[in-house]
Amino acid sequence: xxxIGIVGGTGYTGVELLRLLAQHPEAELKVITSRKEAxxxxxxxxxxxxxxxxxxxxxxxxxxxxxxxxxxFATPHGVAMAQARELLEAGVKVIDLAADFRLKDPEEFARxxxxxxxxxxxxxxxxxxxxxxNREAIRSARLVGLAGCYPTAVQLGLKPLLSGxxxxxENHIIADCKSGVxxxxxxxxxxxxLAEAGDNFKAYGIGGHRHLPEIRxxxxxxxxxxxxxxxxxxxxxxxxxxxxxxYVRLLPDAQGIDxxxxxxxHYANEPFIDVMPAGSSxxxxxxxxxxxxxxxVHRPQGGDTLVVLSAIDxxxxxxxxxAVQTLNLMFGLPxxxxxxxxxxxx
Ligand SMILES: NC(=O)c1ccc[n+]([C@@H]2O[C@H](COP(=O)([O-])OP(=O)(O)OC[C@H]3O[C@@H](n4cnc5c(N)ncnc54)[C@H](OP(=O)(O)O)[C@@H]3O)[C@@H](O)[C@H]2O)c1
Numbered sequence: 001x002x003x004i005g006i007v008g009g010t011g012y013t014g015v016e017l018l019r020l021l022a023q024h025p026e027a028e029l030k031v032i033t034s035r036k037e038a039x040x041x042x043x044x045x046x047x048x049x050x051x052x053x054x055x056x057x058x059x060x061x062x063x064x065x066x067x068x069x070x071x072x073f074a075t076p077h078g079v080a081m082a083q084a085r086e087l088l089e090a091g092v093k094v095i096d097l098a099a100d101f102r103l104k105d106p107e108e109f110a111r112x113x114x115x116x117x118x119x120x121x122x123x124x125x126x127x128x129x130x131x132x133x134n135r136e137a138i139r140s141a142r143l144v145g146l147a148g149c150y151p152t153a154v155q156l157g158l159k160p161l162l163s164g165x166x167x168x169x170e171n172h173i174i175a176d177c178k179s180g181v182x183x184x185x186x187x188x189x190x191x192x193x194l195a196e197a198g199d200n201f202k203a204y205g206i207g208g209h210r211h212l213p214e215i216r217x218x219x220x221x222x223x224x225x226x227x228x229x230x231x232x233x234x235x236x237x238x239x240x241x242x243x244x245x246x247y248v249r250l251l252p253d254a255q256g257i258d259x260x261x262x263x264x265x266h267y268a269n270e271p272f273i274d275v276m277p278a279g280s281s282x283x284x285x286x287x288x289x290x291x292x293x294x295x296x297v298h299r300p301q302g303g304d305t306l307v308v309l310s311a312i313d314x315x316x317x318x319x320x321x322x323a324v325q326t327l328n329l330m331f332g333l334p335x336x337x338x339x340x341x342x343x344x345x346x
Contacts, residue, residue, distance in 0.1 A: 002331055005031035005065045005092075007083070008074035009057055012186050013097050015046050016320035017072055022052040024324065024338030026331070029053060030068050033060040066090040070330070072323055073098060081118050084143060088122070093330050094143045095323050101126035101145025102214050112210045129326045131335065132156055132270055133222060138329045146326060147218070149318030150177050150211045150233060153244040155218045156273065156293050157310030160266035162223035167254040168306065171228035174247040175215065180238040180284070183314045191235070198237045205233050240315055241284025246308040259297045259306060267295070271336050272317065272325070282311035289313060290343040291321035313343075 004021055008014045009032035021027045032042055034057035042057060043050040058064065062083055065071050071087055073080035073096045080096035087094050103109045104124070106117040117123055127137045129146035133155065138144060147155070154175045161168050181192045190196060212231045219227040250257075260278045267273040274294045276282055282294035290313060298307040312318050321339055328337045 001028040002026050002070055002327070003028050003030045003068045005033075005068035005071040006074055007033045007060050007065070007071060007079065009042065010034040010037055010045060010186065011074055012182050012315055013319040013323075014074040015049075016315045017074060017323060018042065018046070018049055018053055020316075020320055020324050020338060022049060026333055026337060027327075029055060031055075031064050031071075032057055033065075035059060062086050066092060068092055070095065070327055072096075072327075073100075074320070077113050078115055081122070084122055085119055088142055093141075095129065095146060095326055095330075096126075096144065097146050097319050097323055099145070099148065099210065099214070101143060102128060102148065102151075103217060108213050112213055128218065128221075129322065130155060130218065131322070131325050131329060132267075132273065133159065133218070135329065135335075138326055139332070141330060144326050144330070146319070146323055148211050148214055149179065149183055149242055149312070149314040150175075150209075150231070150244070151215045151218055152318050152322060153177065153242045153293070153310045153312045154215050154231070154246065155222065156312075157244050157246045157295055157308045158219060158248070159222055160263050161248060161259075161306070161308075162219060162227075163266065166223075166225070166251060167257065168248040168250055170223060170225055172249060173219070173227065173229045175229060175231045175244055176234075176247070177231065177242060177244045178234040178236045179314055180236060180241045182239050183242070183318075184235075197235060201234065201236055203232050203234045209233050238284065240288055240313050242312050242314045242318060243282070243284055244308075244310040246310065248306050248308070250304045250306055255304065259299060263295060263297050272339075282309050284311050284313070285345050286343055287311050287313050287317070288343045288345065289316060290341050291317045291325060291339045292343060293317055 037057045077098040081100040127141035129144040263275045276296045280296040
């Protein structure tokens with residue numbers, strides 16, 4: 001059994017990790033931390049976990065975490081990089097759901113996250129946690145900076161178009177993305193109150209969102225070429241889900257390509273990616289509470305603009321499911337272990 005620690009067990013990605021790991025045949029939950037709720041049994045806060053998770057929240061104590069084989073950080077940025085070194089030195093594998101180990105350039109990290117990076121050597125060692133792009137590197141990693149939620153939806157939506165010779169105008173990609181409010185976490189904030197977010201729909205971070213440099217870095221790593229990206233996130237009045245609508249302009253040489261076939265072939269062996277039939281419109285509810293990505297490719301009126309739709313559950317494939325997928329790879333398990341849930345509909 002893999003002994004598991006979770007730092008930040010009371011947040012939305014933390015409780016989602018608990019839900020998934022409580023059903024994982026090779027995982028044993030050992031430590032779940034919360035500074036505010038230390039001492040409280042997990043099931044008292046989350047009745048959904050009654051009779052499945054029998055331990056209590058504890059203070060984040062590095063010595064207790066060192067007894068684990070793997071530790072997830074489901075915390076705000078800045079927390080994992082303060083503790084990662086000590087855990088790695090004790091032989092613990094670390095998976096950070098926050099942004100500490102995503103951006104390879106520490107100056108870019110400091111610019112977007114308003115804090116200096118405290119362990120730049122580990123940043124260079126860290127592997128970017130997006131299995132469909134980095135599977136082999138993840139298998140041998142001891143430190144993973146898990147891909148963010150919007151970056152997962154956008155990169156997987158565009159990967160087939162960027163993996164070979166240029167097919168699209170890579171200087172002008174548009175990612176128009178919508179997320180449910182759980183993307184903002186469980187902490188109390190005015191903009192996620194029911195009376196603010198309910199019955200409302202708005203864009204935010206238009207001038208520059210923290211996921212922009214991560215998506216750009218990821219797309220450039222896939223293509224090996226510079227990428228020009230406009231990324232506009234939106235907040236929608238739903239609890240879970242991300243829908244990314246991606247617009248790209250085809251190059252003249254690519255006009256004759258069958259993009260439906262290209263996507264189907266590219267993802268034929270990916271257990272979590274469903275390329276839907278031509279003409280489909282993936283819905284967020286069709287992936288709810290599952291690690292699935294559903295993608296559809298459209299070429300309206302046969303023109304030179306391709307529209308790709310990519311739907312994920314932000315808390316599963318966008319965070320905790322992706323984290324378990326990564327754990328499976330790091331510990332040599334089948335990638336789908338504990339992740340075969342059917343989405344919840346309606
Ligand atoms: N929500 C999403 O859809 C999503 C998707 C992908 C990635 N992420 C990323 O995943 C991370 C967690 O997100 P979330 O939505 O679960 O956040 P959240 O709901 O706000 O939960 C944060 C958790 O971290 C703990 N925490 C906060 N500060 C801490 C500190 N200094 N030391 C130790 N623990 C601390 C909190 O518990 P205590 O304060 O009681 O210790 C809480 O359990 C964030 O970095 C977020 O950007 C979130």
